[in-house]
Amino acid sequence: MRLSESATIAMAQKARSLKNDGKDVIALSLGEPDFDTPKHIKEAAKKALDSGFTKYTPIAGVAELREAICQKFLRENNLAYQNDQILVSTGAKQSINHLILSIVNEGDEVIIPTPYWVSYIEMVRMAGGRPIPIETEATNDFIPDISQFQSKINDKTKLILFSTPSNPTGTVYPKSLLEKLSALLQDYPNCFLISDEIYEHILYEGKHISTASIGNLFDKTITVNGMSKGFAMTGWRIGYMAGPLEIIQACTKLQGQVTSGANAIAQHASIAALNESLEPSKEMKNAFLQRRDYVVNRLNRLEGIQINPPKGAFYVFPDIAYYLHTKYKHWKIDNSNDLAMYLLEEALVSTVAGSPFGYPNGLRISYAASMQELEKAMDRIEAALRQLNK
Ligand SMILES: Cc1ncc(COP(=O)(O)O)c(C=O)c1O
Numbered sequence: 001m002r003l004s005e006s007a008t009i010a011m012a013q014k015a016r017s018l019k020n021d022g023k024d025v026i027a028l029s030l031g032e033p034d035f036d037t038p039k040h041i042k043e044a045a046k047k048a049l050d051s052g053f054t055k056y057t058p059i060a061g062v063a064e065l066r067e068a069i070c071q072k073f074l075r076e077n078n079l080a081y082q083n084d085q086i087l088v089s090t091g092a093k094q095s096i097n098h099l100i101l102s103i104v105n106e107g108d109e110v111i112i113p114t115p116y117w118v119s120y121i122e123m124v125r126m127a128g129g130r131p132i133p134i135e136t137e138a139t140n141d142f143i144p145d146i147s148q149f150q151s152k153i154n155d156k157t158k159l160i161l162f163s164t165p166s167n168p169t170g171t172v173y174p175k176s177l178l179e180k181l182s183a184l185l186q187d188y189p190n191c192f193l194i195s196d197e198i199y200e201h202i203l204y205e206g207k208h209i210s211t212a213s214i215g216n217l218f219d220k221t222i223t224v225n226g227m228s229k230g231f232a233m234t235g236w237r238i239g240y241m242a243g244p245l246e247i248i249q250a251c252t253k254l255q256g257q258v259t260s261g262a263n264a265i266a267q268h269a270s271i272a273a274l275n276e277s278l279e280p281s282k283e284m285k286n287a288f289l290q291r292r293d294y295v296v297n298r299l300n301r302l303e304g305i306q307i308n309p310p311k312g313a314f315y316v317f318p319d320i321a322y323y324l325h326t327k328y329k330h331w332k333i334d335n336s337n338d339l340a341m342y343l344l345e346e347a348l349v350s351t352v353a354g355s356p357f358g359y360p361n362g363l364r365i366s367y368a369a370s371m372q373e374l375e376k377a378m379d380r381i382e383a384a385l386r387q388l389n390k
Helices: 007-020 039-050 063-077 090-105 118-126 145-151 175-186 247-259 265-274 278-299 336-347 371-386
Strands: 086-089 109-112 129-134 156-164 192-196 219-227 239-242 326-328 332-335 363-366
Touching: 007 336, 039 265, 063 086, 063 239, 063 265, 086 090, 086 247, 090 118, 090 156, 090 192, 090 219, 090 239, 090 247, 109 118, 109 145, 118 129, 129 145, 145 175, 239 247, 278 371, 332 336, 336 363, 336 371
Parallel strands: 109 129, 109 156, 156 192, 192 219
Antiparallel strands: 086 239, 219 239, 326 332
């Protein structure tokens, strides 16, 4: 199978290898909160371990966690799922992969607005499906128009897939677009929608809108979420999905054959995370907001950079077309890969080129790093971009 390596992970590995060579690399390439998991969640894990929760769990997840997830959906998202409509998995990445494998057959089409999260495309290909991208622009905050969905959707379309808030752009899909999607999907009964809401708690304006809560989308949407981003729990590997019963049952069957239930201790820690205070998540969000403003201001000062103000997540995704076809010393910058490599080796800052996100003129910069690191990184990026000549 011709599968591409995850570009974000590949860049992080290169940065690590330079670091191991003694270089002072600032890593702004990986999507990981720099905070530790809140204390009460870690305490719950310790308690679970001491209480002997060291055995296999039910495949779909421990009952108490599924209940906590249902309560969360009701309380925060106005979504009334039953416990058997929930499947807990080893990270949201696994949830999405289960869904794609369960829904998409050879030759089926999946509509994915660009820029997209890198793994969506490869997962669709692994299932034998055809990713059908919809192009968006930084100048329009990367929000697609309903006419673009209308022109791509057909009887072979099995899925529409996006993240809101988005990785890599921080774009949040407005309610008006979701309402139009709800109307459109009425005419395509075989087409489902995956709404990846993993960045829900890292939202800077307004209240998060769950796609499934709009119009008639509840029966057509599978909501994916997880603990990694909002609770600083990337290493715990807990994600979950909620949606129509027959889809959850199919994914549960699949999970039963590939990994069984997710890690028992991490599931118990997740119960505490969901049932207890969101205050630590809010504090992290506020820190990300301060960093977003800093990085956006610094980028806005640079000549030629076009940037959409990210409304959520912890990335900026500037359009760097202005810096293409430039030179410095032996460097020739013809695409965003060249620019990312130049910034890594010349400025010692790791970022990710736009191509794997389906937007070749973009560059993803994660601001999940300390303010000191961000200040140093932005100074270096600014100096490196200034020395590029046409
Ligand atoms: C949009 C998006 N979805 C899903 C994931 C996967 O999250 P998890 O750590 O729960 O597998 C990520 C992680 O980078 C992401 O950015």
